Amino acid sequence: MLDFLLEPLSFGFIRNSMIMIILLGVLCSVTGSFLIVQRMGFLGEVIAHAVLPGLAIAFYVGIDIFLGAFISGMLSSLIIAWIQSQSRVKVDVAMSLVFSGFFALGILLITLLKSRIDLHSFLFGDILGVTGSDLWRTFLITISVLIFVKLFYPHLLFYTFNPLGAQAIGLPVQLINLGLVSAITLTIIASMQAVGVVLVVSLLVGPSITAYLLVKELHQMMILGAILGGISGVLGIYISYYLNAPSGAAIVLVVTIMFILAFLFSPKEGVLTRPQFFTKPNKLIRHLVRVKK
Incomplete structure (x- = not known):
C-alpha cells in the first residue's frame, strides 16, 4: 500500500x-x-x-499570454454588466451572448493571426506539464486572492447576500x-x-457546491471546499497515473462523484437521508391500496 x-x-x-492542484483547490473554493x-x-x-x-x-504581439487572458476575461465581465444595466436583457442571456461571441x-483571431496556440492544451489542460514558474504564479495568485478576501470579507459577505442593502448603506458595490x-x-x-x-x-464550482450541501456558513463552505478540492485533485492524479488516463478528466470525475455522494447522503440536504424519502412512498402505497379497495 505504501x-x-x-x-x-x-x-x-x-x-x-499535486502542489498545483492543492493550490487550485484552495483558490477555486474561495x-x-x-x-x-x-447564483452566478x-x-x-x-x-x-x-x-x-x-x-x-497577446501571443501575436509577443506579451505575456496570461496578461492578455486577464484583460479579455475582465472585458467580458464588464460588457455583461454594461448590457444588464443599460437594457432589459437578463444577465443569463447577456452571459450566453458574450460567451459565444468572445469564443x-x-x-x-487564431486563424487570421496564424497563431500557434495549442488549442488542445487550452481546452483540456495539462497539469502534468506544469513548471516551477507556473507553481509560483499560481501561488502568488492564491495568496493575493486570500488576502483580498480576508481584508474585505465583511463587505464581500454583505454584498454577496444583499447587494441592494450594501449599496443603500454606502458600500462601494x-x-x-x-x-x-x-x-x-x-x-x-x-x-x-x-x-x-x-x-x-x-x-471552480464542484468542490464548493459539494461543501454547500454539507455546511451552512460561507467561510465553512470555503474551507471544506478547499479540502475537498485538494483531495479530489490528488485522487484524480493517482487515477490518471495508474490508469494512464487524462489527468484533467480524472480530477473532474472525482469532483463529480464527491458531489453525487453529498447530494445523496448529506446529513441534512441529502436526497436519501430526508425523512420524506421514506415516508412519501409509503403514503402513496397506502393511498393506492385504499383507492383499489
Whole structure:
C-alpha cells in the first residue's frame, strides 16, 4: 500500500502537479463559493471561454499570454454588466451572448493571426506539464486572492447576500464587484493550466457546491471546499497515473462523484437521508391500496 502511494511521488512532474492542484483547490473554493451563493456559476464558464481572444492577441504581439487572458476575461465581465444595466436583457442571456461571441472571436483571431496556440492544451489542460514558474504564479495568485478576501470579507459577505442593502448603506458595490470578478478571472487563468477551459468550471464550482450541501456558513463552505478540492485533485492524479488516463478528466470525475455522494447522503440536504424519502412512498402505497379497495 505504501509503495502504491509513494511510487507516483518519485517523479518530479507528479509532485509539481499535486502542489498545483492543492493550490487550485484552495483558490477555486474561495472564489467559487461567491459564485454559487450569488447564483452566478455560469459566469465562470463565460470568463473561461472569453479569455481566448486575449490569448490570441497577446501571443501575436509577443506579451505575456496570461496578461492578455486577464484583460479579455475582465472585458467580458464588464460588457455583461454594461448590457444588464443599460437594457432589459437578463444577465443569463447577456452571459450566453458574450460567451459565444468572445469564443468565436478567439477562434477567428487564431486563424487570421496564424497563431500557434495549442488549442488542445487550452481546452483540456495539462497539469502534468506544469513548471516551477507556473507553481509560483499560481501561488502568488492564491495568496493575493486570500488576502483580498480576508481584508474585505465583511463587505464581500454583505454584498454577496444583499447587494441592494450594501449599496443603500454606502458600500462601494462597483469596486467590490470588480474585485470579485478580478479574483474569479485570475482563478480561471490559473486553472486553465490544470484542466483547460472545458473542465475549469467543474473545478471552480464542484468542490464548493459539494461543501454547500454539507455546511451552512460561507467561510465553512470555503474551507471544506478547499479540502475537498485538494483531495479530489490528488485522487484524480493517482487515477490518471495508474490508469494512464487524462489527468484533467480524472480530477473532474472525482469532483463529480464527491458531489453525487453529498447530494445523496448529506446529513441534512441529502436526497436519501430526508425523512420524506421514506415516508412519501409509503403514503402513496397506502393511498393506492385504499383507492383499489
